[in-house]
Amino acid sequence: MLFPTFYLPWLGQGMSIALVAVVHVLISHGFAIGVVSIIVLLEHLALRRGDAELEGLAQNMLKPVVIIVTAVGAVTGAGIWFTVSVLAPGGIGYMLRVFFWPWFIEWMAFTLEVLVLLPYYFLWERMRAKQAGLHVALGWSYVAVAFASAFLISGILGFMLTPDGWVQNQRLVSAFFNPTFWPQLALRFLGGLAMGGLWSLAFVLFSRRIGADLRQRVMRLLGGWVLINGALCALAVWIYLGRIPQTYATHKIFAVLTSHLSQDAWLLWLGNILAALCIAAVALAAWLRWRRVALALIIPALILTAGLVSEFERAREFVRGPYLMPGYMYANQIPLAQSDYLDKHGFLAGAAWYQPQPPGLAPRAPAGHALFMANCGVCHTIGGLNDIRDRLKGRTQPSVTVMVRRTKQMVPFMPSFSGTPAEALTMAAYLYELSGERRSLEAVPPISRKGVGHE
Amino acid sequence: MNNLHDLLLAKPFGDPAMELILFGSFALHLLFVLLMLGTAMIAVFFFAHSWITGYRFELRWDKRVLRIHLALKSLAVVLGVAPLLIIQVLWSVPFLTAASIMAPYWLGLLGLMIFAFLSLDILGHKMDVHPVRHLIFGVLGLAALVAVPAVFTAVLSLMEHPDKWSLVAGRGFAAEPGLLFHWFMRYLHILGAAALFGGAFHYFFSTNGAQERHYHLSHWMVVATLFQVVAGMLLLVSVQERLTPAVITAVTVGVFAAMLLLGLAFYRNPEVDKRRMASVLVLLPVILVSMLLARQFLQHQAVAPMQAQLETRAREARQSLAPLQAAALQGFQAHLATVYDNGETIYANSCAFCHGQDGGGHGPEAASLIIPPEKLNAVRAQRRYLYQVVLKGVPGSGMPYFSVFDRDKLDSLLEYMNASFSLTAPPQPPAKPGDLAAAKRVFAGTCATCHGEQGQVSAFGADLRPAPPDLTRYGLTPQWAYAVITQGYNGTVMQPFNDLPEATRWGLVSLVASLRKEP
Structure with missing residues (x-):
């Protein structure tokens, strides 16, 4: 408890970060990379063919994109960081130090991205007459900078799952160019391009300001674009999955289906196949210029794409299980070596923000509550998502104690308890009381427990 | 010692350089924040003004202001990345602690910013067609936007008062009137600075020389500067105990430059001197830099001693953890x-x-x-x-x-x-079948209460915790079944039936085995 960590009620830490992250990924990949690339491509083609109508379409598409990217995309991007800063301050504090330079360079990349996008947007009219080629070049340089910023982020994200050599040598190069770096970069960029194709297709299909002939031409282009980029992205995902250590990869079904549906893995495959088929079908329909079919399928395809993105991000975050930074820090932001230290010397003894009697808690609870929040609060809530009371329903007090001692061994994606055996008992007693099992036992009329005598 | 990670020790470079970069990158970020905020204020104010006075003279100008807002806000957001990165590395514990204490507001920033930006974009979209609707969006957007620095200034004020952390964490800002006053003045000072910088920016860069706008904006600048004088003095009062020669020097330079600016804006004579007015463009950076320097000095004073203390303890932590690292790493490899x-x-x-x-x-x-x-x-x-x-x-x-x-x-x-x-x-019958007739009697009279007559758990048994197993689907080897019947099962209502004759107990084993259904 280096920090007075704030625990978000009901939603919990992980889900809150995930929600912001998924919105950001949909926008940063789909719009900032995908749609803008398509706009630049369309403008480029228009310039080459002298096609003013096509250029007009490209320009029309840009305005909503700029508004969404600058108002929602950029803010949710910073928002992931903001959210993590208060929900996992220990983790972000360390990540920033390991990745100071990539992060710092990322600042320049972001700034450059904006500095290129703004003139591309604002000066379109002015550059049309004499500097159209320069304008297209500006567009392509935006795509290059966007790729650079995806490059930087991929290193950091990949590290969190496969730090590999860094664990031993602590070198930035090992951390950054980790085993999942290249496939993840490819899948994010290609996925962004494919998503951008779908969004652009939706724009072209629904827009009323676009001529039938132009629409047909652009539909064909976008259909092919989605098919090719989507297929390449799927290939990158497949390579990526192959690079994840088996220890983690084996959790991917549970990561997505959770304990509610973990026995029905077919749901996962069915969902993914349906999504892939739907996206392929809408792309094929666009390529074949079947506007009605494409119209019918485009909204489901976009929703399913958002589903695929959420699924990927959820699995990527979840499977590394007990670790926030494998080899260095547990998911509860306690470094591995420190956890061993705390097991001997006690958790609460040196906790900076531990109050023996915070307001609103029963007198016996504070120690157990503090231990629970620090050890388990990053994934479990009390009364919300992944409610610890549901998890312990039906358990006896001694078995709660045993489970606290054995978390990491029993469930491979849970970290081990940090604290002395006495503290483990304190937390177990608190959790048992919290689970309500004591009351439910007392609620059973005594006679029914004694009535089983024999003759 | 769990409040001591060795986290603080991994630093990219020395503290003075970090503070220098923090200063530079923050100044750049703040400049665009002020311009963005000021632009939003001006956009909404002048749009409302021209709408109320019925004098719809400059919608084109208003639209241009809003386009500039879109650009400024994009830059303000991305330029914030570097100072946020550096402050979280340089002063991790103070900054992240303050942010954590203010967490609900801090998280609220996301919603505020998205709402503000989208609303102001809506204000600019077809504003001439639906003025009332757009004005409502503009006012709401501006309200959300000006709330953003309130949160940032609160976090920074709190960060600079480590002695107040636990009190504020427990009882909120209201428990500390002195801190509350300091924060509020700091916040007002940001708003005033935004008005001044925004006003000056548009005076020079968006009016295209329109006299009327120049006239309005120079008044706007005068009012903003006067506001800054009052808020600034009160802000100084709130930090009076921490003033050092360096802070006083920086503030004096800033005040002097501000007075010059006030004079220039107040005695502006458009006919005479364009160049004289242009010196405002020199004064503004002087004001920004000197005031930010004063701010940085105060921040350093408030936080650096604590940071040094924390780092000493982090070094101790590293020493105590060093012997454990190898084992921890081995444990990790084993898990992998x-x-x-x-x-x-x-x-x-x-x-x-x-x-x-x-x-x-x-x-x-x-x-x-x-x-x-x-x-x-x-x-x-x-x-x-x-x-x-x-x-x-x-x-x-x-x-x-x-x-x-x-x-x-x-x-x-x-x-x-x-x-x-x-x-x-499959279940096996015991080697000696025992007294099956007696067993049937006992089972029906006693066992069936919980186990059910056919071995399927009775309604009563199903209420037990733990409930007995379903004997039609579950069984034990004869020896163990005999042992359980004889000794009972600890912690459950299955009690020892060792007073039954041995033959009856073996009979029960046979009976139970026969209840089991295939497969």
Whole structure:
């Protein structure tokens, strides 16, 4: 408890970060990379063919994109960081130090991205007459900078799952160019391009300001674009999955289906196949210029794409299980070596923000509550998502104690308890009381427990 | 010592350089924040003004202002990345502590910013067609936007007062009137600066020389500067105990430049001197830099001693942790090598600590439990029944649910247990059948209360915690069944029936074996 960590009620830490992250990924990949690339491509083609109508379409598409990217995309991007800063301050504090330079360079990349996008947007009219080629070049340089910023982020994200050599040598190069770096970069960029194709297709299909002939031409282009980029992205995902250590990869079904549906893995495959088929079908329909079919399928395809993105991000975050930074820090932001230290010397003894009697808690609870929040609060809530009371329903007090001692061994994606055996008992007693099992036992009329005598 | 990570020690470079970069990158960020905020104020104010006075003269100008806002806000957001990065590395504990204490507001920033930016974009879209609707969006957007610096200034004010942390964490800002006053003045000072910088920016860069706008904006600048004088003095009062010569010098330079600016804006004579007015463009950076320097000096004073203390303790922490690192790393490698995708691994890790590696029910934790873990090598049950037990656990006992493993893994686990302990082998009748007639009588009179007449759990039994097993689907080896009947099952209502004649007990074993249905 280096920090007075704030625990978000009901939603919990992980889900809150995930929600912001998924919105950001949909926008940063789909719009900032995908749609803008398509706009630049369309403008480029228009310039080459002298096609003013096509250029007009490209320009029309840009305005909503700029508004969404600058108002929602950029803010949710910073928002992931903001959210993590208060929900996992220990983790972000360390990540920033390991990745100071990539992060710092990322600042320049972001700034450059904006500095290129703004003139591309604002000066379109002015550059049309004499500097159209320069304008297209500006567009392509935006795509290059966007790729650079995806490059930087991929290193950091990949590290969190496969730090590999860094664990031993602590070198930035090992951390950054980790085993999942290249496939993840490819899948994010290609996925962004494919998503951008779908969004652009939706724009072209629904827009009323676009001529039938132009629409047909652009539909064909976008259909092919989605098919090719989507297929390449799927290939990158497949390579990526192959690079994840088996220890983690084996959790991917549970990561997505959770304990509610973990026995029905077919749901996962069915969902993914349906999504892939739907996206392929809408792309094929666009390529074949079947506007009605494409119209019918485009909204489901976009929703399913958002589903695929959420699924990927959820699995990527979840499977590394007990670790926030494998080899260095547990998911509860306690470094591995420190956890061993705390097991001997006690958790609460040196906790900076531990109050023996915070307001609103029963007198016996504070120690157990503090231990629970620090050890388990990053994934479990009390009364919300992944409610610890549901998890312990039906358990006896001694078995709660045993489970606290054995978390990491029993469930491979849970970290081990940090604290002395006495503290483990304190937390177990608190959790048992919290689970309500004591009351439910007392609620059973005594006679029914004694009535089983024999003759 | 768990408040001591060795986290603080991993630094990219020395503190003075970090502070320098913090200063530079923050100044750049703040400049664009001020311009953005000021632009939003001007956009809404002048749009409302021209709408109220019925003098719709400059909609084109208003639109241009809003386009500039879009550009400024984009830059303000991305330029914030560097100062946020550096402050979180340079002053990790103070900054992240203050942010954590203010967490609900801090998280609220996301919503405020998205709402503000979208609303102001809406204001600019077809504003001439629906002025009222757009004005409402503009006012709401501006309100959300000006709330953003309120949160940032609160976090920074709190960060600079480590002695107030626990009080504010417990009882909120209201518990500290001095801090509240300091924050509020700091906040007002930001708003005033935004008005001034925004006004000056548009005076020079968006009016295209329109006299009327120049006239309005120079008044705007005069009012903003006067506001700054008042808010600035009160802000100084709030930090009076911490003033040092360096701070006073920086503030004096800033005040002097501000007075010059006030004079220039107040005595502006458009006919005479364009160049004189242009010197405002020099004065503004002087004001920004000197005031920010004063701010940085104060911040350093407030936070650096604490940071030094923390780093000393972090060094101690590193020393105490050093001997543990190798073992921790080994533990990690071992975990990485253990793949929970096969029954053998899952049993060894998730089951054996209670049930024992040999399935005899004597794992290392068995003694901690009141209800002894099942002696798996004596169980003879239907596979689907076992699957349900493993999946859902046994309420009222130590057996938890294992839906943390997907179907394939549980199947593999059952395969493994079956291969090792013959769990699903058919039930065997005992070597000596015993007194079946007596057993039937006892079963109907006693056992059936819980186990049900046909071995299916009775309604009464189903209410027990743990409930008895379903004897039509689950059984034990004859020896173990006899032992359970004789000794009872600890911690459950299955009590010892050792007063029954031995033949009756063996009879019960035969009877129970016959209740079991295939497969």
